[in-house]
Amino acid sequence: MVNLKILNKEISTWIEEYPLLEEIINLKESLWINPQYNKFEESIKNISLSDADVLDAENRLNRFAPYIAQVFPETKSENGIIESPIVKIDNMKTKLEDRCGEKLIGNLLLKCDSHLKVSGSIKARGGIYEVLKHAEDLALQNNIIALDDNYEKLHTDEVRSFFSNYSVVVGSTGNLGLSIGIMSAKLGFKVTVHMSDDARQWKKDLLRSKGVEVIEYESDYSKAVEEGRKQADADANSYFVDDENSKNLFLGYSVAARRLEKQLKDINIKVDSNNPLFVYLPCGVGGGPGGVAFGLKLLFKDNVHFFFAEPTHSPCMMIGCMTKEHDNVCVQDFGIDNVTAADGLAVGRASGFVGKTLEKLMSGCYSVTDENMYRLLATMADSENIFLEPSALAGVCGIVNILTSKEGKKYLRDNNLEDKVKNINHIAWATGGSMVPKNIMDEYYNKGVSLLK
Numbered sequence: 404m405v406n407l408k409i410l411n412k413e414i415s416t417w418i419e420e421y422p423l424l425e426e427i428i429n430l431k432e433s434l435w436i437n438p439q440y441n442k443f444e445e446s447i448k449n450i451s452l453s454d455a456d457v458l459d460a461e462n463r464l465n466r467f468a469p470y471i472a473q474v475f476p477e478t479k480s481e482n483g484i485i486e487s488p489i490v491k492i493d494n495m496k497t498k499l500e501d502r503c504g505e506k507l508i509g510n511l512l513l514k515c516d517s518h519l520k521v522s523g524s525i526k527a528r529g530g531i532y533e534v535l536k537h538a539e540d541l542a543l544q545n546n547i548i549a550l551d552d553n554y555e556k557l558h559t560d561e562v563r564s565f566f567s568n569y570s571v572v573v574g575s576t577g578n579l580g581l582s583i584g585i586m587s588a589k590l591g592f593k594v595t596v597h598m599s600d601d602a603r604q605w606k607k608d609l610l611r612s613k614g615v616e617v618i619e620y621e622s623d624y625s626k627a628v629e630e631g632r633k634q635a636d637a638d639a640n641s642y643f644v645d646d647e648n649s650k651n652l653f654l655g656y657s658v659a660a661r662r663l664e665k666q667l668k669d670i671n672i673k674v675d676s677n678n679p680l681f682v683y684l685p686c687g688v689g690g691g692p693g694g695v696a697f698g699l700k701l702l703f704k705d706n707v708h709f710f711f712a713e714p715t716h717s718p719c720m721m722i723g724c725m726t727k728e729h730d731n732v733c734v735q736d737f738g739i740d741n742v743t744a745a746d747g748l749a750v751g752r753a754s755g756f757v758g759k760t761l762e763k764l765m766s767g768c769y770s771v772t773d774e775n776m777y778r779l780l781a782t783m784a785d786s787e788n789i790f791l792e793p794s795a796l797a798g799v800c801g802i803v804n805i806l807t808s809k810e811g812k813k814y815l816r817d818n819n820l821e822d823k824v825k826n827i828n829h830i831a832w833a834t835g836g837s838m839v840p841k842n843i844m845d846e847y848y849n850k851g852v853s854l855l856k
């Protein structure tokens with residue numbers, strides 16, 4: 404246990420106020436139910452973002468769709484709309500039942516953002532959106548396009564040469580860098596990605612192969628972001644994608660919700676007071692899961708319940724929201740090392756903007772060990788033939804946590820959901836994996852298999 408004071412309070416005092424902290428500090432898998440969780444109409448009151456902002460983002464992505472279809476031919480079949488499938492994972496559910504020794508009532512689905520085109524992770528939503536928004540702003544200001552043009556017009560050498568006068572900068576553990584790097588380079592921007600030491604070599608290699616400048620640090624995500632911000636501040640033509648505070652990223656992610664609503668309708672899944680939706684989202688800094696969850700809340704209000712999933716070594720959102728200190732604290736303050744195999748989630752300090760926005764909308768957070776993410780990875784591969792990166796598995800045990808733990812059952816009781824348990828649709832958000840090279844995926848898989856023995 405650490406002896407240092409955190410925000411002028413002894414660690415023992417923190418634990419007295421928030422007893423769950425002791426478990427979290429000891430790296431135990433924990434489930435925190437948000438005591439501030441409240442009815443939608445109350446919770447939304449002091450939030451500045453609204454349906455109109457989400458719609459604006461959706462319309463922007465629609466304007467860019469013809470361009471995207473041209474420059475990323477793999478998106479042609481969906482007319483340039485980058486969207487992922489949702490699938491039922493009954494075999495995986497049976498495996499989860501075997502493991503926890505209880506029947507899991509209800510329906511389990513996987514939202515496969517792991518298979519989003521272009522950048523293979525949830526970042527293909529927010530990251531690509533933010534770059535497009537910046538490009539559109541510049542192009543409109545300089546009379547290169549008008550809002551009602553066909554944006555295929557942007558796919559010329561002249562436009563690329565115009566964008567080459569501007570640069571885009573981002574700090575990342577890997578996947579955000581991939582999406583920002585790939586999209587920016589395609590438009591013609593100069594782009595620099597500042598990578599933390601968690602970032603995998605193949606991601607750096609891939610970016611460099613596309614002409615992206617990659618700067619590496621021997622420290623964690625916060626340092627990479629800080630250096631990126633410094634570089635961008637020094638240059639007026641430079642645009643910094645601020646993963647910790649960006650409303651654009653958040654809105655880009657939020658567009659997922661209306662598309663999901665349609666997908667659920669197509670497979671005859673209802674969301675209403677009799678058919679609640681539970682969604683489990685892997686969380687790093689919070690923008691991705693936060694944006695998606697916010698969009699879902701605007702649509703489904705009290706009929707959707709969302710939980711964030713984090714590694715036991717990086718539970719930054721859980722600690723930030725529980726203590727209500729948000730970005731005033733980081734996991735390292737509490738002696739937690741922020742070292743995890745789930746590189747997409749290796750964040751020690753959560754976004755204050757996201758934590759505060761979701762303060763009363765979030766149902767809770769839970770943590771998962773790296774070993775369990777690996778076990779789930781191998782089980783998912785064997786039972787469903789779906790290959791995900793470790794981070795993307797964190798959401799998959801959410802159904803077990805809610806249905807079988809004391810705290811989870813209490814949450815169901817407190818929200819009058821006990822007699823609706825059989826109608827609940829549980830969605831685990833699979834956030835990445837399809838671009839992981841085969842030899843590395845084999846390593847992940849073999850590690851999971853050996854841990855299952």
Ligand SMILES: *Cc1c(COP(=O)(O)O)cnc(C)c1O
Pocket residue numbers: 524525526578579685686687688689690691692693747748750792794795834835836
């Ligand atoms: C980035 C990422 C997340 C979480 O998104 P945040 O915006 O950092 O919270 C989850 N899973 C994967 C695979 C990611 O790359």
